[in-house]
Amino acid sequence: MTDTEFSRLRISSTDGVAKITIENPPVNVLDVRLMGELRRFLLSVRDDESIRVLVFQSADPEFFIAHVDMTLIDEPHAFDDFVREAPAGLNPFQAFGELLRHQPQVTIVKLAGLARGGGAEFISAADMVFAAEGRAGLAQCEALMGITPGGGATQYLSGRMTRGRALEVILGADVMDATTAERYGWINRALPEAELDGFVDRLARNIAALPAGVVAAAKKAVPMADLREGFRREHDAWAGLFERPAAEKLIRAGLKAGAQTKAGERNLEGLLRGLKV
Secondary structure, three states: OOHHHOOOEEEEEEOOEEEEEEOOOOOOOEOHHHHHHHHHHHHHHOOOOOOOEEEEEEOOOOEOOOOEOHHHHHOOOOOHHHHHHOOOOOOHHHHHHHHHHOOOOEEEEEEOOEEEHHHHHHHHHOOEEEEEOOOOEEEOOHHHHOOOOOOOHHHHHHHHOOHHHHHHHHHHOOOEEHHHHHHHOOOOEEEOHHHHHHHHHHHHHHHHOOOOOHHHHHHHHOOOOOOHHHHHHHHHHHHHHHOOHHHHHHHHHHHHHOOOOHHHHHOHHHHHHOOOO
């Protein structure tokens, strides 16, 4: 695939490593177009044996993927196509994460800025995550919108950290710095910002240069949890909260107060906590 096939992704490929740069200004919200392009790219390389590693990064040094597009509150049918294509038992956001989690290539996220909500869930579904100390941050901010995560976070986090820490992330709803995220198990490593690019590039090249069959064998041998029952519980909890009035009020008020603008997203948690609804 080439860049001309996408409007929100820049793709380059060298020696078995594909780099996917996300560019959906102003803050890389996970809207219908971005989610569709990421899904289309993952499917397009699924059977491409010449590509062994996928590295995801952002064109914006401040934001990786902000979160799911909050304006979709006014477009209830925006994801109808994703619903039809989702495997049985999964909502479209869970199906998106599972597509990434089950990708045959090794998937690596290079995180230099903020990732919240659906962006943080994307990170948790990847095989490996490396983040810049002092710049990167992760958050599951959904509780501040009156809901719980609905795109896999409850299950992915439970596989990466203790239940108490997962609940801290979900209910505390604060940005976690890269160093703490490493200690909790959310990411592989926190690295000095100046070393992040070199480390990820070297690791990706080394993996891609392994003999044929090694990557596939390793991904098959390292066990992957069956999360189907957990996804059902997660969806029921998330959807049930959307039926209450608080979620709609908080999301609309958040947008009015500046969510999804650069200024508002720099301290989204503070903005949401300060809402009067």
